[in-house]
Amino acid sequence: MAGRTQPLGAIRWLGSGAAALVLALVPGTLAAVFLRAESTGAITASDWAAIRFTLIQAALSAAISVVLAVPLARALARRSFAGRRFLIALMGAPFILPVIVAVLGLLAIFGRNGLLNAALGALGLPAISIYGLPGVLLAHVFFNLPLATRLLLQGWAAIPAEHFRLASSLGFTPRHIFRWLELPMLRATLPGAFMVIFLICLTSFAVVLALGGGPRATTIELAIYQAFRFEFDLGKAAKLAALQFLVGAIAAAIALRFGRNALFGSGLDRTIERHDATGRITMLADAAIIITAAGFLLTPLLAIAVSGLQGIFALPATVWHSVMRSLLVALGATALTLALSLPLALLIATSRAHTPAISAVEAIGYLSLAASPLVIGTGLFIILFPLADPVALALPLTALVNAIMSLPFALRVLTPAIRDAEAAFGPLADSLGLFGRDRLRLFLLPRIRAPIGFTAGLAAALSMGDLGVIALFSAPGSATLPLQIYRLRAAYRVEDAAAAALLLLILSFALFWLFDKGGRTNART
Amino acid sequence: MLELEDLQIRQGDFALSADLKVPAGARVAVIGPSGSGKSTLLGAIAGFIVPESGRILWGGEPITPLLPAERPVSILFQENNLFPHLTAAQNIGLGLRADLKLNAGERDRIEQAMKRTGLEGLGLRRPADLSGGQQSRVALARAFLRNKPLMLLDEPFAALGPALKREMLSLLGEIAGENGNTVLMVTHDPDDARLFADLVVMVDEGKAHPPAPAAEILTNPPEALRRYLGEQ
Numbered sequence: 001m002a003g004r005t006q007p008l009g010a011i012r013w014l015g016s017g018a019a020a021l022v023l024a025l026v027p028g029t030l031a032a033v034f035l036r037a038e039s040t041g042a043i044t045a046s047d048w049a050a051i052r053f054t055l056i057q058a059a060l061s062a063a064i065s066v067v068l069a070v071p072l073a074r075a076l077a078r079r080s081f082a083g084r085r086f087l088i089a090l091m092g093a094p095f096i097l098p099v100i101v102a103v104l105g106l107l108a109i110f111g112r113n114g115l116l117n118a119a120l121g122a123l124g125l126p127a128i129s130i131y132g133l134p135g136v137l138l139a140h141v142f143f144n145l146p147l148a149t150r151l152l153l154q155g156w157a158a159i160p161a162e163h164f165r166l167a168s169s170l171g172f173t174p175r176h177i178f179r180w181l182e183l184p185m186l187r188a189t190l191p192g193a194f195m196v197i198f199l200i201c202l203t204s205f206a207v208v209l210a211l212g213g214g215p216r217a218t219t220i221e222l223a224i225y226q227a228f229r230f231e232f233d234l235g236k237a238a239k240l241a242a243l244q245f246l247v248g249a250i251a252a253a254i255a256l257r258f259g260r261n262a263l264f265g266s267g268l269d270r271t272i273e274r275h276d277a278t279g280r281i282t283m284l285a286d287a288a289i290i291i292t293a294a295g296f297l298l299t300p301l302l303a304i305a306v307s308g309l310q311g312i313f314a315l316p317a318t319v320w321h322s323v324m325r326s327l328l329v330a331l332g333a334t335a336l337t338l339a340l341s342l343p344l345a346l347l348i349a350t351s352r353a354h355t356p357a358i359s360a361v362e363a364i365g366y367l368s369l370a371a372s373p374l375v376i377g378t379g380l381f382i383i384l385f386p387l388a389d390p391v392a393l394a395l396p397l398t399a400l401v402n403a404i405m406s407l408p409f410a411l412r413v414l415t416p417a418i419r420d421a422e423a424a425f426g427p428l429a430d431s432l433g434l435f436g437r438d439r440l441r442l443f444l445l446p447r448i449r450a451p452i453g454f455t456a457g458l459a460a461a462l463s464m465g466d467l468g469v470i471a472l473f474s475a476p477g478s479a480t481l482p483l484q485i486y487r488l489r490a491a492y493r494v495e496d497a498a499a500a501a502l503l504l505l506i507l508s509f510a511l512f513w514l515f516d517k518g519g520r521t522n523a524r525t
Numbered sequence: 526m527l528e529l530e531d532l533q534i535r536q537g538d539f540a541l542s543a544d545l546k547v548p549a550g551a552r553v554a555v556i557g558p559s560g561s562g563k564s565t566l567l568g569a570i571a572g573f574i575v576p577e578s579g580r581i582l583w584g585g586e587p588i589t590p591l592l593p594a595e596r597p598v599s600i601l602f603q604e605n606n607l608f609p610h611l612t613a614a615q616n617i618g619l620g621l622r623a624d625l626k627l628n629a630g631e632r633d634r635i636e637q638a639m640k641r642t643g644l645e646g647l648g649l650r651r652p653a654d655l656s657g658g659q660q661s662r663v664a665l666a667r668a669f670l671r672n673k674p675l676m677l678l679d680e681p682f683a684a685l686g687p688a689l690k691r692e693m694l695s696l697l698g699e700i701a702g703e704n705g706n707t708v709l710m711v712t713h714d715p716d717d718a719r720l721f722a723d724l725v726v727m728v729d730e731g732k733a734h735p736p737a738p739a740a741e742i743l744t745n746p747p748e749a750l751r752r753y754l755g756e757q
Contacts, residue, residue, distance in 0.1 A: 427605075433592075446610040446611075
């Protein structure tokens with residue numbers, strides 16, 4: 001390709017504006033926290049405990065998710081049954097499932113007054129408690145087992161069908177197939193899946209807020225929240241923020257190395273044609289694995305649906321007000337996500353030479369993978385405090401931080417879509433002289449309508465369900481729906497909490513569905 | 526006249542040289558084994574590939590410094606010649622104005638071009654709702670409207686059946702004849718060359734040979750071409 005012109009002309013420099021804003025918001029806020037902190041002090045024993053717990057829970061969560069995903073993905077890869085498509089689609093849902101909803105659902109099954117303890121009690125067995133590490137692991141596995149399974153399914157789908165045919169013509173047993181086909185694939189796929197989940201669990205806040213806590217189950221994120229919200233010790237918050245950023249940056253660098261393509265994938269619909277594994281025992285085992293996994297993933301949500309349904313129309317007005325606030329935040333975050341990610345993705349994807357500057361812009365786009373929303377929130381609070389009342393700005397700030405956190409996912413979707421469009425139709429557009437705004441209007445934007453819709457859906461749902469930075473700022477009158485649910489739960493208003501959680505679940509998925517559908521309707525490909 | 530002066534193209538391990546002249550108004554078939562560099566040659570003339578050295582001239586003027594859209598060239602690719610999200614009329618209209626802000630006169634010209642290429646009444650359809658032959662007609666109609674002196678065809682009709690392909694070649698011939706265009710067409714098929722071309726450029730072993738009269742070279746092929754065509 002001729003390297004003499006940039007097809008978008010001056011428009012591409014909008015992308016550097018977006019990159020500058022991200023730089024101001026991610027490292028910039030971290031710097032603000034530092035400058036404001038009078039003395040950060042040394043790393044104390046409780047800091048070490050928080051670091052240790054953060055790493056241990058993330059490593060265990062990732063290990064358990066990945067190990068359980070191997071038999072599940074294998075069963076799904078080699079069986080075809082009614083509902084298989086649905087189940088695999090469902091595995092994508094936790095990504096946009098609000099954490100607080102899942103936590104309430106898990107508590108309805110595994111909590112103190114949950115179904116499991118009721119069953120144990122009926123059998124005369126002692127009750128179990130999941131608060132602390134077990135609860136954190138349970139919730140993280142609930143969220144990440146499906147992700148790990150999808151990643152491994154991609155691995156299975158990437159093994160050429162001919163290899164399985166060859167294996168069966170050579171008379172391979174399932175053990176041989178594992179040894180010669182599946183194990184090499186797993187060796188290539190598992191480290192990436194592990195690192196991605198490790199990274200996600202490293203910055204998990206809402207799960208630990210709801211199920212962890214106490215000196216033995218406090219992560220760095222939770223410690224930042226406590227230092228900021230209860231002790232108002234900015235020095236301590238700054239020190240913890242730096243630790244979190246350091247740990248996150250290291251993990252993100254490793255994850256990006258191993259898991260480049262690990263976040264979204266396609267080609268999951270194909271069942272692998274297998275002539276082995278037809279024995280009765282392996283079939284029964286696969287069925288048991290699939291049914292158990294589906295039960296583990298579906299019963300908490302069903303519990304929320306059942307217990308929330310009757311209360312949903314009797315919810316107090318405060319909850320409906322928080323619904324309005326959440327919708328506004330979600331729509332604002334969606335607009336901001338697109339405003340940041342589209343210029344960035346266009347700049348990255350239409351640059352014909354891969355210069356160091358472009359690589360830097362790309363890295364900036366992924367910065368927030370390592371950042372913590374609470375660190376950004378704390379920094380914004382410090383920057384804005386002399387200028388305005390940050391509490392009054394709680395909702396716009398939440399939308400902004402949500403948008404920054406959605407940015408890596410948005411870039412992951414939009415950048416390859418723009419690259420594909422340029423690869424297929426770029427020469428045609430060049431030969432017709434479609435440059436600048438015309439190229440955007442007549443060629444690129446219409447070509448990437450569906451990915452834009454998908455991105456908007458992700459951003460809206462992620463923001464709708466987010467319980468993070470809002471917890472830092474919110475005054476009693478400015479709670480979003482997830483925070484309101486957390487408060488209802490803390491006040492033991494279990495039925496209202498369940499009803500509000502069901503409402504949040506419906507709204508999050510409805511937002512995603514609407515945007516995604518809107519992008520695909522009438523989109524000609 | 527199109528002149529390729531000591532043209533050297535290098536892409537990784539692949540190298541192609543060309544030093545030849547094509548008279549204005551000629552119809553040239555570019556023939557050669559796959560991977561020999563036929564598409565590369567067209568890509569360099571169209572401005573998608575920057576040659577390592579040498580010059581490309583049209584009518585005595587060097588066009589090598591120009592962008593693809595500024596060159597006196599219309600090109601039809603193997604695929605992706607139409608934007609799927611635009612209608613047939615819009616796809617054709619892009620040949621007149623890249624911003625599609627068309628006035629009544631321009632819309633009228635699109636209408637005429639569609640009539641000329643047998644697309645009457647299909648202007649509002651999108652490519653997915655057109656047959657393969659109709660899609661080719663839309664691309665030809667756009668090239669007809671752009672009316673650039675040089676038309677480059679990189680096997681755009683390869684996916685069509687033999688009858689439809691002949692139809693497109695004869696439509697192409699008529700259009701190029703009316704506008705007085707020079708045509709360079711990549712093809713695998715010696716029958717295409719017999720049917721359409723008066724000159725043949727053979728591309729083989731890293732070299733694009735000067736054009737030779739089609740009738741002569743196809744009935745009495747030199748060694749390289751005989752190797753490619755096989756004994757017949």
